[in-house]
Amino acid sequence: MKGLVTKSTGKWYDVKINNKIYKTILRGKLKIDNQLTNPIASGDYVELIKNKDVIINNIYKRKNCIIRKSNRNDKGHIMASNIDQLLILCSIKEPYTKISFIDRCLVSANYYNIKPIIVFNKLDILNKNELENLNIILKNYLTIGFDSFVISAKYNINVHNLLQIMEKNKTLVIGNSGVGKSTLINLLCNKSKQKINPISKKTKKGKQTTTFSEMFEINENSFLIDTPGFKEFQLYGIEKNEIKYTFPEFNKLRDKCKFNNCNHENEPNCNVKKNIDKTIWRKRYTSYLSIIKNL
Ligand SMILES: Nc1nc2c(ncn2[C@@H]2O[C@H](COP(=O)(O)OP(=O)(O)O)[C@@H](O)[C@H]2O)c(=O)[nH]1
Ligand SMILES: [Mg+2]
Ligand SMILES: [Zn+2]
Incomplete structure (x- = not known):
């Protein structure tokens, strides 16, 4: 049976076949890879066999995958496999996304040949000055040729502009914790019940709730993959x-x-x-x- 990995925790994996989710474990020999912290990620296609447990017996060849450097060691960490686009979710306030963070994501997308989309969230909390700043940033990215949008996920402003881009694609959503990834995914994916984290009053930064990347369905052919929040996006394996x-x-x-x-x-x-x-x-x-x- 061929299935699609929709969630990987490192211990067990959710694999989807015909709208049914199987809790699976990985066959021992597939666990060993000296370069990577995780042999399988959301978006992987795998072959299942049924024993006492449902076991992932093999991984199908990937079209691509996005790898970042692990926080814990020098190994690579696969964020997701077989993806069509990278949605870089940013915010210029609460929290502030560094331009260098966006640019690292853009380098990665370009390197793996994946189309990037830059989305600035939290339009609703920006004052006039901040809006002007954002417009300068936006204009610069648009001039280079990157698709760039400004939205409010919380108040559903301009989000419809994204829907068409998502259609028939697997989109990996990446961004600092607190920028609104779960809020956006909840809005677009009916079945998703992602936990939203209130921004800390002290630091104006989000806590990290999502620990593992997970795939959600917008519709039968369109998927979003949520990634755990992290502070820095460190590149891996690029000279x-x-x-x-x-x-x-x-x-x-x-x-x-x-x-x-x-x-x-x-x-x-x-x-x-x-x-x-x-x-x-x-x-x-x-x-x-x-x-x-x-x-
Ligand atoms: N004002 C405002 N707050 C937002 C918006 N989107 C998300 N938030 C808030 O930002 C906080 C973090 O959101 P969350 O979706 O958990 O961020 P994640 O860490 O990227 O998944 C929550 O308090 C959300 O309600 C937005 O468009 N405007
Ligand atoms: Mg989240
Ligand atoms: Zn030169």
Whole structure:
């Protein structure tokens, strides 16, 4: 039997076959992978066999998967497999999403060939100044060519704009804790009963409730995958000299750099650096430097 993993806890896995969810465990030999903390993630297609327990006997080849560096060690952690899009949920207030966080997610999406969508939530709590700031950020991302939206998940403002994009896709939702991932997923997925965490009055940050990535159904063909909140998105398995190619706006300029393998760092006559504050948004260039420094 072939099924779709909708939830993985590390101990047991929910696998969906024809609208029925099986609680399954993993066959021993599949557990061993020295590079990754989790051999299976939501979105994986697996082969089940029935013994006393229902056992995952095999994993089907993945179309793709998004891997980040584990918080606990240097291994990779698969966030989800076989996904079509990455929805980066952000907020410029309560909590503030760092531009470098967004850019790390964008690098990852580009590297794994997954379409990113940038969504700013909590439109309802922004004052005039904050709205102006958000519009600048939005304009910059749109100019680079990224689909970008502003919504309020809590008050269902502009969320309909997302629905069409979600249709017939598996979308991984990523974002700092407290940005509203569960609120958005509850709104879009009828059956989901995600726990919403009140923002702490002291820190204005969300607590982390979701511990494992889990897939929810918008309809028969459209799915959202919720990820556990985390503070930083650390890249995994990407070489430093590959990062520059994941910034589409750099690619348009690099032909005119003096060196054809220019890293746009300290090289003389770098056309990317020359264009900072022109066609290159300074914040993106800063993200770029911080990403390559941290690898
Ligand atoms: N004002 C406002 N609050 C929101 C919005 N979306 C979510 N929240 C609140 O933000 C807090 C965290 O939401 P939650 O969905 O648990 O965030 P998650 O950690 O990303 O899953 C809760 O108090 C939500 O009610 C929004 O659009 N506007
Ligand atoms: Mg949540
Ligand atoms: Zn250069």
